[in-house]
Amino acid sequence: MSETVTTNGMSRREELLAVATKLFAARGYHGTRMDDVADAVGLNKATVYHYYASKSLILYDIYKGAADFTVDALHDDPSASAREMIYHFARRLLVGIAGNIERAAVYFQEGPYITEWFTEEQVAYIREKETQVYEHVRDVIDRGIASGELYDCDSHVLALGYIGMTLGSYRWLRPHGRRTAQEIAVEFSTALLRGLIRDDAVRQSSPLGVTVEADTLT
Amino acid sequence: MSETVTTNGMSRREELLAVATKLFAARGYHGTRMDDVADAVGLNKATVYHYYASKSLILYDIYKGAADFTVDALHDDPSASAREMIYHFARRLLVGIAGNIERAAVYFQEGPYITEWFTEEQVAYIREKETQVYEHVRDVIDRGIASGELYDCDSHVLALGYIGMTLGSYRWLRPHGRRTAQEIAVEFSTALLRGLIRDDAVRQSSPLGVTVEADTLT
Structure with a gap:
């Protein structure tokens, strides 16, 4: 037809x-x-x-579209700096989410249950894309640490946090909101890359304002 | 009884x-x-x-417990710096999530549908707590900007992003994982407050590695 x-x-x-x-x-x-x-x-x-x-084939098309889109948002220019890659990743993802909020919502809302609806092959396809995205962001941070561009940090935890911060924006991002998706990407990546603390001495010596080791009780 | x-x-x-x-x-x-x-x-x-x-009263107890816990995690010490408050908020939330991953999962998974199950008063209670948490984090950032401790930034967007990064960790945080909840809180708040870029000149002049205005096409 x-x-x-x-x-x-x-x-x-x-x-x-x-x-x-x-x-x-x-x-x-x-x-x-x-x-x-x-x-x-x-x-x-x-x-x-x-x-x-079947209804599950519609759901799978939604999932596949979102997963493929996210992988395509990875910025794989080998000449780019870690900070450029971190920014471009957030920008492309946020623009994509703003263009299809409902798709992102379905993706996250149904996530815990997809093994009920999808075949093993379908689940494996989605999981493979998710792993690719996580590993890409982690590797970008690791390369930035290795080259001296970035501070030493836990790239695993920060990759998960940054992906969560970016993708989680589907909850409140609105296509015609006060800020464009690109402006939000600039805010997120600037905060993460430059940091929020102005005073360089404070920033380096006491970024959390406390001695963390002593602070386990409250 | x-x-x-x-x-x-x-x-x-x-x-x-x-x-x-x-x-x-x-x-x-x-x-x-x-x-x-x-x-x-x-x-x-x-x-x-x-x-x-009723089943919905169980769900409401889960929601109320999670919402009250999150409000209690707000660190309201008027003598604390913005950076201390940002760190303590993440630490208390992450420790709480690690102690009850399923509660956080239910809270986020059922979020889009609670108006179906809850009374108007119940929904209003939950929304009020969520607003309190958002406004608290936003106000902490605003006070930090006003006092000169933090760079000027969009406190609205960053509060939403930081809350999303922190709460969204229920997806991958494991109580007996490689990193404790407190270590993850240190990673998140250090990245946000100190930033990831080492070189101070790069950090201040070109945190994203690109001129953002010219970069709207790809």
Whole structure:
């Protein structure tokens, strides 16, 4: 069957995916039936099943799209500095999230349950992409430490934290908010790379304002 | 009825709450029935209903516990510096999350749907606590900017980012992992407050390694 293009320029399949993404984001995958998807997109259920043989295949398309997008956001220019790569990663991710908040929401909301809905191969594909993203950010930090550009730090923990800070923004990022996605990326990466403390002596000698070793009781 | 204390020192109600939290975290609130909770805790359903008249009251207890805990983690010592407050907030939150990963997981996983399960008053209570936490972190950053301790920055965006980085750690934080919760708090707050770039000239003149204004195309 040839692709039917709808009035908004999306193919029927793309439109179906966009509508299902909104429904899953609002009601959860478990709380959305194929009937709801058919109603919302204005097709009969048989036509919906023509495009997607099961509800889980829609969910997988959402996951695959988000995972592939995130891997594509990795900035793999070998001549770039660690700080450039950290900034560009945040910028591309945030712009992408702002352009499809619901997809990011579904991705995180359904994450704990995907092994229930997906085949082993599907789960393995998603996990492999997630590992690629984590390892890329960790390796960028490690290379920055090795070259002397960055302070020695726990690249594992910071990669997880920075990815969480960036991807977690789907909770409050709004495409037409006070700040653009790019401005938010600048704020995040500047804070992480330059730090917030002005006074260089304070910054180097006492960044947390306390002696951490003695501070385990409260 | 007097509280029955079980062999592990928890009251029956606490035990019920802990078991339900684990089930909700693994299967989702929607996917867990009161029968499952009764089976898992080894009580009959009537006894479960004695403690919690509905499944949503269990979920609310989980939410209220997490929200109250997070507000209690705010460090409100007026003599503390902004950097001390930022560090202590992360430390208390991470230690608390490490002590009850499932509670944090339920809190985030069910977040988009709580208006379905909770009364308006219950939702308002949770939202008020969340607002208190956000405003506290934002105000700490604002006071740090005003006193000259911190660089000028977008305190709104950074408060949301820092809270997301910290709370989002429930996804990968493990109570007996390679790093303790306190060590992770030190990594996060050091990166944010001191920054990652070593060279002070680079750090101040070109923290992102690019001129941001010209960089809007790729």
